[in-house]
Amino acid sequence: MPLDLSRRSLFTGAAGLTVSGLAGAGLAGCSQTAPSGTTDAAFPPGAIDPHLLGPAEGVALLSRNENPYGPSQSALDMIEYAASKGAYYANQEAAVSLMSMIAEKNGVDPEQVVLTTGSGEVLSAIAVLYGPRGPIVAPRLFWDTTALYAANLGMAEIQRVPLTDEMEIDLAAIEAAVTPDTGLVQLCNPNNPTGLVSDPATFQAAVRRMAATTTVLVDEAYIELSDDPEANSCVPLISEGHDVIVTRTFSKIYGMAGIRLGYAIASAETAAAIRPVVMSWSPCTSYAAGIGCYNDDAFIDFSKSKVTEARDMVFATLDTLGLDYLPSQTNFVYFKSGLEANAVQAAMAERLISVRGQYMDYNEWTRVSMGKVEDVERFCRALPELIEA
Ligand SMILES: Cc1ncc(COP(=O)(O)O)c(C=O)c1O
Structure with missing residues (x-):
């Protein structure tokens, strides 16, 4: 299938979603409330209160799984350049260029990549798309913010499956919970907050079997940090033709949590179904940063x-x-x-x-x-x- 490069197909927003729904999309550790006690006088041109960005002086910020060594210089150089072009909406060519880089590294086609403002956005879109089809089956403990987003909208029900005694994802129990009425299986590998990676052979065999019955979403936000990212990833299952979606982010190893860039990889058909549900257009700075550091x-x-x-x-x-x-x-x-x-x-x-x-x-x-x-x-x-x- 040829890649449809129209802005509409890449960036169409979801009309039916409400403002309260948007506010409910709260991403880990972020607040959308305005800073209190700040006035214009506190912000002379060219200056900013350092407490508003990053940790306050003297604070050891060890609660949000960020990478404080980022962004890389390769990303920063591109952000500076992109910011100078900030008067303009990001060109679709920038998105396509980054999609192509991601596709090349993962052995898929660019049309199989969906770019979003952080992976939270594409995970929310997936939850909204699949939630109405049936319960989202997931481990009891996982990064559930985006499934909860759909649940808060009345668009999904989360069916939580207890962890094993070792606090691993209980793949056998999850498999047993899957029926043709299941809307989505959502797994996080490595899992958050446990930090555990599932044994690749066991995990991938279970995902293949479950994907014969329903769509399996694997959130790989931390995969690059695992001991063997290539062996652990489920992206090859997509190329094998299984009904699997993988999401990744630039917020963790790439150290760009505040820049907001993430992506999903899926079949071209699934990617085309997800795109119209994505709510925003990413900033030109995030595309540029991604291009700068993806292969750094x-x-x-x-x-x-x-x-x-x-x-x-x-x-x-x-x-x-x-x-x-x-x-x-x-x-x-x-x-x-x-x-x-x-x-x-x-x-x-x-x-x-x-x-x-x-x-x-x-x-x-x-x-x-x-x-x-x-x-x-x-x-x-x-x-x-x-x-x-
Ligand atoms: C497992 C997992 N997935 C996804 C996300 C969302 O991250 P982002 O929206 O910054 O890509 C997080 C954030 O902490 C996470 O822990």
């Missing part, structure tokens, strides 16, 4: 080495304290402190260290992100004070 292997390797350095430090601290943790292959670690997760969060906040609070009823588990190595060091020094108090 030196930056990717550097980022991965920083994550590994920080993660080893966290593992060592947890070992010393005798605490249970999951063997993460991501830029965050989920560990059992034995203390109330929200109390750990509050005690860390007193020390200007930001970690995640409680997930569901996992009240003794805390997720800490691998931020700057020196910030993770601070966390590692603070944790024994809490545990041994």
Whole structure:
């Protein structure tokens, strides 16, 4: 099928979605409320209150799974250039150029790639598209923001399947829950907040079988951080003809969470069905940044080495304290402190260290992100004070 390059086909918005629906799309850790106490006088031309962008001075931001070493210089150079062209809507050629780069690296056609403002947007679009077809079957614990978005709109019901005793995705139980009435299976690999990667052979065999009955969405936001991204990815299953959608993001290893760029890979037909449900047009700065850094292997390797350095430090601290943790292959670690997760969060906040609070009823588990190595060091020094108090 030829690639339809019309702006309409690439960027059509969804007419029926409401303003409250948009506000409900809240993305991890972001707030759409206006900053309080700021006046024009606080922002002389050319200046900005540094507290409004990135962590405030002295704060170790270890709660949102960002990569503080980004964006790469290759992305920054392109952002600066693109910003100078910010009077204009992004040219579709920029989108097609990036789609082609992604397609080439993944052995698919450009028309199989859907670009969005962060992967959250395409995940929301998928939830809205497939939710009305039947329940979204998912592990009990996964990054559920976008499935909840469709649920909040009354467009989806989430059917949660308990994790195994090892807190892995219970693939057998998920498979058993899938019926012809299932709207979508949504899996996150590596999973968030557990950080666990499923065994590739077992995972891919289960995805192939389930995709014979329903569409399987695999959220690979953290795949580049895993030990063997190529072996772990489900993109080859799409080329084999299975009904599988894979989503990825520039927010994690590429260090561009605030720039907003993500994508889905699917069959050309599925990609064409998703595009009209996507709600916005990405900024020219995000396309340009993506083009700049997508193949910047030196930056990717550097980022991965920083994550590994920080993660080893966290593992060592947890070992010393005798605490249970999951063997993460991501830029965050989920560990059992034995203390109330929200109390750990509050005690860390007193020390200007930001970690995640409680997930569901996992009240003794805390997720800490691998931020700057020196910030993770601070966390590692603070944790024994809490545990041994
Ligand atoms: C598993 C997972 N998928 C997707 C996202 C969305 O990220 P973004 O919209 O920045 O691409 C996140 C954000 O933290 C995530 O953890």
